[in-house]
Amino acid sequence: MSRADVLVTAAELHARLADPGPPVLLDVRWALGDPDGHEHYRDGHLPGAVYVDLDTELAAHATDPAQGRHPLPALADLQVDARRWGVTRRRGVVVYDNSGGLAAARAWWLLRWAGVGTTRILDGGLAAWVDAGYDVATGDAGPRQPSDIVLSPGHLPTLTADEAAALPGPGVLLDARAGERYRGEVEPVDPRAGHIPGALSAPTGENLRDQRFLPTAELRERFAGLTGGKVGVYCGSGVTAAHEVAALAIAGIDAALFPGSWSAWSSDPARPVEK
Numbered sequence: 001m002s003r004a005d006v007l008v009t010a011a012e013l014h015a016r017l018a019d020p021g022p023p024v025l026l027d028v029r030w031a032l033g034d035p036d037g038h039e040h041y042r043d044g045h046l047p048g049a050v051y052v053d054l055d056t057e058l059a060a061h062a063t064d065p066a067q068g069r070h071p072l073p074a075l076a077d078l079q080v081d082a083r084r085w086g087v088t089r090r091r092g093v094v095v096y097d098n099s100g101g102l103a104a105a106r107a108w109w110l111l112r113w114a115g116v117g118t119t120r121i122l123d124g125g126l127a128a129w130v131d132a133g134y135d136v137a138t139g140d141a142g143p144r145q146p147s148d149i150v151l152s153p154g155h156l157p158t159l160t161a162d163e164a165a166a167l168p169g170p171g172v173l174l175d176a177r178a179g180e181r182y183r184g185e186v187e188p189v190d191p192r193a194g195h196i197p198g199a200l201s202a203p204t205g206e207n208l209r210d211q212r213f214l215p216t217a218e219l220r221e222r223f224a225g226l227t228g229g230k231v232g233v234y235c236g237s238g239v240t241a242a243h244e245v246a247a248l249a250i251a252g253i254d255a256a257l258f259p260g261s262w263s264a265w266s267s268d269p270a271r272p273v274e275k
Contacts, residue, residue, distance in 0.1 A: 001249040003216050006108075007123040008094055010132040017048075023092040023118075025049035026085060027126075028058070030103040030239075032189070044136040046096065046122075046129055050085045051140070054239070057081045058106050065267035066161075068260035069189070069237035070106075075153050078114060083147040087111065092118035098126040100211040102204065102240050109242035109257065113158075114151035121246060124212045156245070157256035159232045161265060164258045168198025171230035174255075176204040176244040177262065181236070184275030189236060192266040194273035196234065204240040207247040219251040226253055234258035234265075 008016070016022055027049040029037035041051040052058065059070035060077070073081075087093055093111055095104040101121045111119040122128065130136065159167065167173045175182045175195045182201040187193035195201070206222065207213060214222070231253055235241035238259040248255040265271050 003213075003250045006120060006246050006250050007213060008120045009123055010128040010134065013094055013122060013129075014132070014134055021091045022048075023094045023120075024086050024088065026052045026093060026095045026104075026107055028052045028054055028095055028097045028104040028107045030054035030097065031099060040098070042139055044126070044130075044138055045141070046126070047135060047137040048141055049096075049137075050142065052081075052085065052095075052107060054103055054106060058110055065191075066260070066264055068264035068267075070239055070259075070263075072110070072238075072259050075114065075151055078110065079149070079151045082111070082114070082116070082149055082151060086142075086145055086147050087116060087149050088145075088147050089116060089118060089149065092120070094120050094122050096122035096125045096129075100208045100243075101125060101213070101246070102243050105243035105246050106239045109156060109245055113156040114153060115155045116149070116151070117155065124210075127211055157254070159234075159256045159258040161258070161260060161268070161271065163256075164196060164232055164234060164265070165271070167230060167232045168196075171232065172226050173199040174202040174231065174233045174244060175199045175262075176202060176233055176235040176241045178203050178205070181262075184273070187266075190263045190266045192273050194266075194275040195262070196265055197272050197274040199234070199274075202233075202244065204235065204243045204247075207243060213247060213250060216250055219247055223248055223251045223253055231255040232258055234261040237261050237263045
């Protein structure tokens with residue numbers, strides 16, 4: 001993928017919204033510990049954007065710790081939600097949040113995984129839109145047209161826990177969490193502190209500057225040396241790792257996502273932990 005396959009700027013999106021078939025807009029306002037994403041959306045969002053709840057629509061209900069805190073939703077459930085959002089392949093989809101794409105990338109990854117290859121992330125999110133002087137809307141919005149889209153799985157690669165364990169050495173496994181969590185100095189959410197043995201630290205936040213993705217050349221420099229073998233990524237629960245997959249794609253590197261991530265790994269006492 002190129003940068004243009006992954007991202008759209010506020011100016012480009014504003015121009016596209018004037019087309020007869022504008023892209024579907026999905027607002028994915030979410031942050032760990034902040035349950036008020038829908039209220040933030042109602043207070044101001046891109047005109048026509050539909051709110052998407054990450055916890056309930058971009059993840060299955062977590063009933064088995066071995067699946068992690070944000071298991072992938074069942075394909076049938078994701079299809080029902082995608083139809084309700086008005087997603088179509090012809091119009092394309094733009095996802096955004098107000099945190100540099102850290103939450104919206106989950107929607108980007110899931111829809112691409114499910115075959116909606118025309119999905120892109122608004123670079124800079126809501127802040128970039130507002131900074132450009134474009135209007136926002138308040139309240140709730142529904143889809144502009146009905147959808148009968150049919151999704152299919154597997155269009156982006158994933159890793160199981162066993163595959164993630166075996167990846168370091170022949171390939172590279174990146175830990176997208178903050179450095180202190182990787183090192184095992186703190187663990188605010190999951191059962192054990194540390195990282196998957198052999199994984200390398202590559203915090204997702206370092207993909208950004210001023211809430212926008214780094215220039216392509218800088219992302220290529222950041223991930224230089226990772227082109228010789230398979231690359232996998234995990235984070236705490238498979239959310240911000242999707243952002244790292246997007247950054248790697250901009251740099252020209254295909255990467256597989258470990259959906260269960262550290263929340264699944266650390267819940268299994270048989271899995272070793274490195275600090």
